[in-house]
Amino acid sequence: METVQQKKRVLAIDFARGTSVILMMMVHTMLIYGTIATQTNTVLGEIILWLGRGTTMFLVSMGISFVLSRRQSFLAVCKRALYILAVGYGMNILKFLVPEFLFGGLPEAFVSAYGLKSGTLETGIFFLLLGDILQLAGITLFIMGLINHFSKSKYVPLVVALVIISISKELSGFRVGITGLDYICDLFFSNKFNVYFPVFPWSAFILIGMFLGRWYKELNENQDLFFKRMLFVGLAFIAIGGLLNFSNPEYHFGDYYHLGPGGSILLLGTNLVLYWLVNIVVNLFKENNPVFNLLTFCSKHVTSLYVIQWVLINWGMYVLGFWKHDQWIVLGLFPVVIATSLSIQLAYNELKILWKTKWSKNSNELIVNS
Numbered sequence: 001m002e003t004v005q006q007k008k009r010v011l012a013i014d015f016a017r018g019t020s021v022i023l024m025m026m027v028h029t030m031l032i033y034g035t036i037a038t039q040t041n042t043v044l045g046e047i048i049l050w051l052g053r054g055t056t057m058f059l060v061s062m063g064i065s066f067v068l069s070r071r072q073s074f075l076a077v078c079k080r081a082l083y084i085l086a087v088g089y090g091m092n093i094l095k096f097l098v099p100e101f102l103f104g105g106l107p108e109a110f111v112s113a114y115g116l117k118s119g120t121l122e123t124g125i126f127f128l129l130l131g132d133i134l135q136l137a138g139i140t141l142f143i144m145g146l147i148n149h150f151s152k153s154k155y156v157p158l159v160v161a162l163v164i165i166s167i168s169k170e171l172s173g174f175r176v177g178i179t180g181l182d183y184i185c186d187l188f189f190s191n192k193f194n195v196y197f198p199v200f201p202w203s204a205f206i207l208i209g210m211f212l213g214r215w216y217k218e219l220n221e222n223q224d225l226f227f228k229r230m231l232f233v234g235l236a237f238i239a240i241g242g243l244l245n246f247s248n249p250e251y252h253f254g255d256y257y258h259l260g261p262g263g264s265i266l267l268l269g270t271n272l273v274l275y276w277l278v279n280i281v282v283n284l285f286k287e288n289n290p291v292f293n294l295l296t297f298c299s300k301h302v303t304s305l306y307v308i309q310w311v312l313i314n315w316g317m318y319v320l321g322f323w324k325h326d327q328w329i330v331l332g333l334f335p336v337v338i339a340t341s342l343s344i345q346l347a348y349n350e351l352k353i354l355w356k357t358k359w360s361k362n363s364n365e366l367i368v369n370s
Contacts, residue, residue: 010068010223011287011296012279013061018295020058021302022338025309027052029337032313034330035323044327053256056205057271058302062137063157063209066144067217077145081138084303088134091307095314096127103318110322114193131187131195134306139187140203144210154214161207168201169251169260191258201264208268223279231276237269301345308348309341
């Protein structure tokens with residue numbers, strides 16, 4: 001998910017992805033610290049709930065950025081996919097297992113919300129293997145690598161995405177009944193909360209981004225034309241998804257994390273229209289301003305910021321508790337979580353620079369002395 005060097009950055013993509021990073025921090029802060037009443041029966045809770053729907057923009061942006069990336073060989077994509085998966089499971093260790101060891105167990109209220117008990121092997125394995133957005137990203141990178149290897153047509157990822165959307169709900173919960181293989185099935189088809197973003201249907205958002213990225217290149221990177229066409233596609237998706245949701249709301253959009261076809265299409269359409277609006281906004285201002293610089297920074301470091309904010313929020317449960325605070329406390333925590341996450345990212349960047357400088361210096365000394 002971390003952005004690699006691109007031929008030409010698309011400011012609207014960076015703006016949208018950077019905004020989604022900030023929104024994710026707010027959503028996760030609300031989900032962990034806000035009481036159920038705060039999340040469901042307050043103005044702030046309702047706002048954050050709906051803002052959370054827009055965070056899927058960065059899934060679409062991942063697909064677009066993949067096409068614009070210079071890392072296109074099948075081997076390079078597979079290496080990147082394995083790296084993202086390793087980061088995902090590493091994040092689970094940092095979020096759950098390390099604090100459990102350091103603090104003598106996970107907060108009881110948090111573990112109970114999953115129907116588990118703290119300190120058991122079952123609980124440790126559950127949280128180690130918890131499927132999140134990084135697992136989705138890693139697996140989808142493999143899929144994109146295969147598509148990229150065998151076809152350059154922009155319609156292939158589009159067709160694959162639409163097929164995934166159309167059959168996801170019917171496959172939801174599919175298992176073969178074999179330990180180990182059932183976990184693989186869950187990564188693809190889960191209908192429970194051991195996997196929050198199963199490949200079916202969420203990979204479709206990334207694959208639609210891949211389709212859009214190829215379309216963008218086909219249009220000779222004409223951004224104005226690209227976003228206008230994105231608007232029309234988005235409106236068509238909203239119309240189709242809206243009709244499907246109207247016909248059976250519970251089936252199509254009853255569970256946000258495990259959407260039916262109508263929910264996926266509607267959410268995709270909404271995100272594409274939002275991209276069009278974002279492009280209008282960024283064209284109204286000069287590129288080099290503090291807000292754009294902040295959001296571009298978040299966009300460039302989306303993977304590490306995702307890990308940092310989740311680890312910070314989870315560790316914060318030992319101080320602030322789980323599901324304990326009203327909307328005003330949660331509102332006050334938003335800038336704290338955002339500022340702390342960004343500060344840790346900046347410190348991490350500085351450490352990487354120092355490490356690279358030291359490593360380069362030592363390598364040069366070895367060459368001189370050899």
